[in-house]
Amino acid sequence: MHDQKESCNLLKEPRLVVRKFLARPNMRDLGPLFELKYFDPFLVLDEFSVTAPAGFPDHPHRGFETVTYMLQGSLTHEDFEGHKGTIGAGDLQWMTAGRGIVHSEMPAAQGTQKGLQLWINLSSKHKMIEPRYQEIMSKDVAEAIKDGIKVRVIAGEALGTKSPIYTRTPTMYLDFTLKPGAHLQQPIPISWNAFIYVLEGEGIFGNTKSSPTAAHHLLLLGTGDGLEVWNKSSKPLRFILVGGEPLGEPLMQFGPFVMNTQEEIDQTIDDFENYVNGFEKARHWKSESGLSLDY
Secondary structure (H helix, E strand, C coil): CCHHHHHHHCCCCCCCEEEEECCCCCCCCCHHHCCCCCCCEEEEEEEEEEECCCCCCCCEEECCEEEEEEEEEEEEEEECCCEEEEEEEEEEEECCCCCCCEEEEECCCEEEEEEEEEECCCCCCCCCCCCEEECCCCCHCCCEEEEEEEEEECEEECCCCCCCCCCCCCCEEEEEEHHHCCCEECCCCCCCCCEEEEECCEEEEECCCCCCECCCEEEEECCCEEEEEEECCCCCCCEEEEECCCCCCCCCCCCCCCCCHHHHHHHHHHHHCCCCCCHHHHHCCCCCCCCCCCC
16 A cells, blocks of 8 residues: 555656647658647657558758667668668667768568657757767667556666666657556656657546547647556557657758758758768768669
8 A cells, every 4th residue: 555655646747638649641740730849859750651662762861860669570771881780670779860871761571661760859069960870679678567567668767777778868768558457657857848659559648537549649748747647448558658858949950951040951951962061971872772862
């Protein structure tokens, strides 16, 4: 009884759901859903589903990070730095594009490849850093299980377990599965923005009086010190909780380039077209797929 009382007092001000969106096929940008400042530092969440020969052929990035988390199948990544690898179900790649990268992500298996890709903005002081990768195989993702709750800690901390991933922009990325009847309380720093994306099942988020939310819904959370969730259904509930410290900076985006001003976007396009300032290796590089996307 003492433990139950203690868990009930974990959060003083649970966050409520302030906006609810049903994800449309190929929905990417978070901005059009609602004012982007409420998602800051996050730009895009894409639940992708690709089958060969489709995929994500050669394309550039600058000024932010991409987090690719595989749910089914596998993708092969390669870039102009000579980095190449394949990630399968449960694996993840945390790529810091920084000053510039050109890469491709293509199906590496038969059938349909499914996953999530999250774009995280970088602050102005970090936009032009050197590119880097953090790849974690599924077996190495930090996990914890307690009271009918399983969590895969992609970034941040949950149920006393921390991720080894380094986040340039302070971020939490948690993959929760709740058994029927389970109740979760997850702290979130008060100053952070946070949202949920439901992958499977249905759950009650924020308040016991809320109506259940089913798969493929994105929930923007309001202010507070954490999240409360109940699974009152007869099937498992799986969702991701994403939270991050807002940058509070001007934002200018043009396709795969995310900077602070239009002048910086113009400079980035010029750099890319002229193979300079981080894009030097793009002049002679093509992925083994030999395809490219035009921007």
